Amino acid sequence: MRRAEREAAFTDYVAARQVHLRRIAYAICGDWHRADDLLQISLTKLYVAWPRVCGKGTEDAYVRQIMVRANIDEHRRPWRREHVTDEVPELEAGADHQLEERSALFDALQELPEMQRKVVVLRHWLQLSVADSAKELGISEGTVKSHSSRGLAALERALSSTPQG
CATH class of the missing domain: 1.10.10.10 (Winged helix-like DNA-binding domain superfamily/Winged helix DNA-binding domain)
Structure with missing residues (x-):
């Protein structure tokens, strides 16, 4: 697979799965800002590994594992601080109930x-x-x-x- 094709496949994957992966990140860490950071770290690491992971059907599992490990690493950092938030993410139209x-x-x-x-x-x-x-x-x-x-x-x-x- 050529580089352009791999990058297109990665872009398509991220576009299709980003919202779902962000919700998983939030469920893991409990803060939307940290979830965004966790997702960004995970997608960066996925991009590096994309040639090995692409097309095997294990992309979601690979990203989840990166998220869990990155979250554990973050908890080990001495400067980490908890920030409680009452914000709820915006929902799609029709899901207000x-x-x-x-x-x-x-x-x-x-x-x-x-x-x-x-x-x-x-x-x-x-x-x-x-x-x-x-x-x-x-x-x-x-x-x-x-x-x-x-x-x-x-x-x-x-x-x-x-x-x-």
Whole structure:
């Protein structure tokens, strides 16, 4: 594949998947500004690896793994600071009725401990298997199951106590 074709394929992939990947980044880190940074880092690293990844059908998994690892790296930095935000992303037209439900879900998701949040996102939002989630996070399958169970229970408690409008 020529360079121009690879770059066109990369551009098409990013155009098609950017919104979805940004939401995954937000679900992982809990802040839209950090999610944008995380997505940018991930897409930059994907661009470098694009000749190896392109056309194999593993592009999304590769980007998710980059996001998880980049987020872990960011948490290890001593200058990292938490910034809580009440902003909700703009939704597409016709999706306004889902705003409150989605906002409550994301708020509850952000209350989870970091590893539980990552497991819940990978297992239940992205529907990865236990084995795939364990591999992406670098933990055992039993730990994935434990975090998943505890995270879902905490989400259920938080969402059942949320007033419904």
